[in-house]
Amino acid sequence: MNTNDTKRLSRLTAILTQLQTKRLITATTLADKFNVSVRTIYRDIRALEQAGVPILTEDGKGYTLMDGYKIPPVMFSESQANALILAEQLVLKNRDSSFIKDYTDAVDKVKAVLKQADKDKANLLADRTRFEQNINRERNSDNISQLQQALTNFYLTKIDYTNEQGKISNRIIEPFALISTTENWLLVAWCRSRKEFRFFRLDRIANLQVLAESFTPHKMTLQEYFDKYH
Structure with missing residues (x-):
């Protein structure tokens, strides 16, 4: 084709x-x-x-x-499913319980039509994402979709990162979780050069490249990470 x-x-x-x-x-x-x-x-x-x-x-x-005609369920791509999972985290911050129920029910229907492998990835992403709503956040990122895919497929990722002092360094990282604070999106990842888990502000990441090489998944939940390292 x-x-x-x-x-x-x-x-x-x-x-x-x-x-x-x-x-x-x-x-x-x-x-x-x-x-x-x-x-x-x-x-x-x-x-x-x-x-x-x-x-x-x-x-x-x-x-x-024609009235009554039903089309088979539409298959979602991995990135589309990831976007819906991320949106779910925002909806969960809403105070209207009926709205939350309607949206989570809708997301459950989305997950139901995913292939099992994609369903597992969607559930992993939901478990590895934390969101704090802040409508005044000004800092932005163009990398969330790529990082979601790297996280759920366990792909090594190469980044150029600028620290608080303005120094740029090249890192190979193992993405673990995405966290939205009241100020900015943060990536939790194992840094191979520092040999430890680090926080990376997404607005300081440049020239991100998801590599074909995979890493061994970290066998813990996001809560277990917080309990162990914080």
Whole structure:
């Protein structure tokens, strides 16, 4: 399968998701969303119809799925599942218990459609993430998604890190947990050069590279880490 075929297959799957989650959607909306022409969307809709998907056209309004038609559960990529797990940690800080229950129930349904290996990774990530809400936090990071993947797959990670004195050092680390404080995201990781667990502020990490080499998982929970080292 060439790149164009792969992109089209991905787009067709995404269009199915849009049809499943919206009552009506127009070709123009779909074209804008996927950055293609309206004519391309027309072809995609015909392809889905030829594949047996009962798509109805309401003149002047858009496309909709035939009432009662069910699409099999959508498979989440690992990074998409990780993003939902991270969002769950934020939701758990909400004071509305009904909202918390609805969201955690939804995340449970997401986990239910994951492959067992991805389910194990999602549960590991949930156990290794702590979140303190702070709407005024200004420091940012572009590395959370990569670090989540390194953490759950036990991949060594190479970083350039700037300390409080402004000195830059190159580190090989074993990501262990992600913690959001009231000021910034922190990564707990075993530093191979220092031979100990260290905290790394994510906004001080540059040139992050997840390596193909894996490390032996640390057999403890995040709470056990705190009990042992703090």
